[in-house]
Amino acid sequence: MSSFLKIFLASLLALIVFTVAAFFLLVGMAGSLASSEKPTVGGKAILVVNLEDEFKEIAEDNPIAEITAGEENQTPALYDLLRLIRHAKSDSAVKGIYLRCGSNANGFATGEAIREALADFKSANKFVIAYGDVITQGGYRVGNVASKIYCNPKGGVDWKGYAMQLLFLKGTLEKLDIQPQIFYAGKFKSATEPFRETKMTDANRQQSTELMNGLYEQLLLQTAEARKLDTATLHRYANENLIRSANDAVKYGLVDGLKYDDEVKDEIKQRTGSGKYDKINFITAGKYMKAVDYKKSGKSKIAVIYAQGDIIDGKGEKESIGSESYRTLVRKARLDKDIKAIVFRINSGGGSALASEVIWRELTLAKADKPVIVSFGDVAASGGYYLACNADSIFAEHNTITGSIGVFTLIPNMQGFFNKKLGVTFDGVKTSPDADAMTVSKPLTESQKRFLQNDIDSTYHTFKSRVAEGRKLSIEYVDSVGQGRVWIGSKAVELGLVDRIGGLDQAVACAARMAKITDYRLREYPDKRGFLDMILGSKEQAPQAALRQELGEDGYRVYQQIKKTKNLSGKAQARMPFELVVE
Known part of the structure; x- marks a missing residue:
C-alpha cells in the first residue's frame, strides 16, 4: 500500500508539474506571438499561390502554425487571398506569382474568383508562372490564365470533360428492411432520390446534364481565350481522348512546355534577374498577409x-x-x-x-x-x-x-430492421394518438403522412412567397x-x-x-477566435482530421452524407439536391 501511494503521489505531482509547465509555455508562446514583429517581404519577391490549399470563406484556425512562426503555413480566407493578389499587383517588391496548379481543392466559383484576380495581376505587366507535375482539370481551369503554364515531362494534363456520380442507397435500405418515408415539394428536388430510387430520375438527369454542360462550357470558353484555340477543337480533344501524355499537352497547345521543378525555378530567376546561385524569395500567401497592410x-x-x-x-x-x-x-x-x-x-x-x-x-x-x-x-x-x-x-x-x-423531409421507418435484423421490439404508452408520430420504430399512419406532406407544401409556398x-x-x-x-x-x-x-x-x-x-x-x-478557443477547437477537430485521413476524400464524403441524414428526420429541409463533386 505504501509503495502504491508513493507511485500515485509521484505520478500526480508529475501531472501537475506538466500541466503548469504546459500552461505557462502556451502563455509564453501566445505572448511572443502578440509581440512578434511584422515579417518583411524583401526584394524580388514571388508570391506563391497553391491551389491545393482550400481557400474558405472563413479562414481555418491553425493554432500550431500560429505558435511555430506559422505565418508561412497559414492559409488565408478567400477574400483575404484576393485582396493580397490585388495588393501585390501594385507592390514593387513583388515581381510575379508562382501558381501551384497540380490539383485544386476549391469549388468552381472560388476558382473563378482566383482566376480573375490572377488575370488582373498580369495586367500590371507582371508574370504568373503555373506549374504542376500532373495538372488536373480543376487545376487547369485556373492555371490556364497564367503567362506560362508548364507540366512535368513525365506528368501530363487531365483533359477528358466533366462527370458527376451520385450514390444511391435504396437497395441497401431494402436489404436492411428500412423504409424511408419521404415528403417533398418540387419535381427537381432530388435530395431524397438516394433513398427512394436506384438511379437518377428523368428530372434530375435533365438538371444535372444542363448543370454539367454549363460548367463545361465555361471551361471551354476560358481555355479557348487563354490558349488561342476554339471551343470545338478543345471539345474534340476530350471526345477523342487525345491528351494522353505530357507531350500531347504541348502538341495540342494546352501547356507552354515540359519542365521539371528546377527548370521552372530557373526561369523565375531569369525573369527576376537573379543569378544561378541566388535563392528565390518565395513568399507564401500566409506570410504576405502578415507582412503588408492590404485592407x-x-x-x-x-x-x-x-x-x-x-x-x-x-x-x-x-x-x-x-x-x-x-x-x-x-x-x-x-x-x-x-x-x-x-x-x-x-x-x-x-x-x-x-x-x-x-x-x-x-x-x-x-x-x-x-x-x-x-x-x-x-x-x-x-x-x-x-x-x-x-x-x-x-x-x-x-x-x-x-x-x-x-423543400423536403425524411423519416425512416426502422421497425423491420429492429425486429427482423436485430430482434428488438418496442412498446410503450401515450396520452394522444400522435404523441409518438416522429418515432423511427414504427411506420407513420396515413393521417400523419398527410400532415407532414401538408407541412412541406406549406413551407414550399412560404419559400416561393419570400422569393x-x-x-x-x-x-x-x-x-x-x-x-x-x-x-x-x-x-x-x-x-x-x-x-x-x-x-x-x-x-x-x-x-x-x-x-x-x-x-x-x-x-x-x-x-x-481567440488563442485559447483555437487550441480547444483544434482538439475537437483532431478526430475528424484522423477520420478523413483514414477514409480518404471519397470515403469521408460518404461518411459526411450519412451523418447529415441523421439531421433530416422530421424537419423541413431547404437543402440542395446533391453535393456537387465533379471529376
Whole structure:
C-alpha cells in the first residue's frame, strides 16, 4: 500500500508539474506571438499561390502554425487571398506569382474568383508562372490564365470533360428492411432520390446534364481565350481522348512546355534577374498577409458577414450557419450606426428551412435600415438562396450553383430492421394518438403522412412567397423556375434570380454606392477566435482530421452524407439536391 501511494503521489505531482509547465509555455508562446514583429517581404519577391490549399470563406484556425512562426503555413480566407493578389499587383517588391496548379481543392466559383484576380495581376505587366507535375482539370481551369503554364515531362494534363456520380442507397435500405418515408415539394428536388430510387430520375438527369454542360462550357470558353484555340477543337480533344501524355499537352497547345521543378525555378530567376546561385524569395500567401497592410481603411464601415456551411437551428458549430448566431451577427450590424451597409456572403447548400426563415427575417429588418447586398460563393442554393432572396442586390459568379427552391423531409421507418435484423421490439404508452408520430420504430399512419406532406407544401409556398416578394416576381413564375431545380450563376441572372455577375469586391462596391459613401473600411464577421478557443477547437477537430485521413476524400464524403441524414428526420429541409463533386 505504501509503495502504491508513493507511485500515485509521484505520478500526480508529475501531472501537475506538466500541466503548469504546459500552461505557462502556451502563455509564453501566445505572448511572443502578440509581440512578434511584422515579417518583411524583401526584394524580388514571388508570391506563391497553391491551389491545393482550400481557400474558405472563413479562414481555418491553425493554432500550431500560429505558435511555430506559422505565418508561412497559414492559409488565408478567400477574400483575404484576393485582396493580397490585388495588393501585390501594385507592390514593387513583388515581381510575379508562382501558381501551384497540380490539383485544386476549391469549388468552381472560388476558382473563378482566383482566376480573375490572377488575370488582373498580369495586367500590371507582371508574370504568373503555373506549374504542376500532373495538372488536373480543376487545376487547369485556373492555371490556364497564367503567362506560362508548364507540366512535368513525365506528368501530363487531365483533359477528358466533366462527370458527376451520385450514390444511391435504396437497395441497401431494402436489404436492411428500412423504409424511408419521404415528403417533398418540387419535381427537381432530388435530395431524397438516394433513398427512394436506384438511379437518377428523368428530372434530375435533365438538371444535372444542363448543370454539367454549363460548367463545361465555361471551361471551354476560358481555355479557348487563354490558349488561342476554339471551343470545338478543345471539345474534340476530350471526345477523342487525345491528351494522353505530357507531350500531347504541348502538341495540342494546352501547356507552354515540359519542365521539371528546377527548370521552372530557373526561369523565375531569369525573369527576376537573379543569378544561378541566388535563392528565390518565395513568399507564401500566409506570410504576405502578415507582412503588408492590404485592407481598406476609412471612416465609415461596411459589414461583411461570411456564412459558410449547412444552415442549422440554434447556435451552430464552426463550419455551419446557426440561426441564433447569425441572427445575432446581422442584428449587431443592423443596430450599429457606424455601419452604413451590410454585405452578406453565402457559401451554403442550405439546410433547415426554419433556420433559413429566422436569418431571412433579420436580413429583411436590416434592409429597412440600410442597404443589404448578397454575394454568392461556390454554392448558394435552397436555404442558401432563401437567405438572399430579399436583398437589395444579389451577385454571383458565372459558375455559382444556386436556385434549388424546394423543400423536403425524411423519416425512416426502422421497425423491420429492429425486429427482423436485430430482434428488438418496442412498446410503450401515450396520452394522444400522435404523441409518438416522429418515432423511427414504427411506420407513420396515413393521417400523419398527410400532415407532414401538408407541412412541406406549406413551407414550399412560404419559400416561393419570400422569393416572389424579394425578387418582384409572380409566385407562378417562381414555381416554374423553382421545383427544387439548380442553376448556374449566369443562367440565374437570365432568370431573374440573381442581379449581376461579380464577386465580393463588386458586392462591396455596390454596397458603398447604395450607402453613398466613398471613405470606408470593412468590419468582418464572425470575429476571429481567440488563442485559447483555437487550441480547444483544434482538439475537437483532431478526430475528424484522423477520420478523413483514414477514409480518404471519397470515403469521408460518404461518411459526411450519412451523418447529415441523421439531421433530416422530421424537419423541413431547404437543402440542395446533391453535393456537387465533379471529376
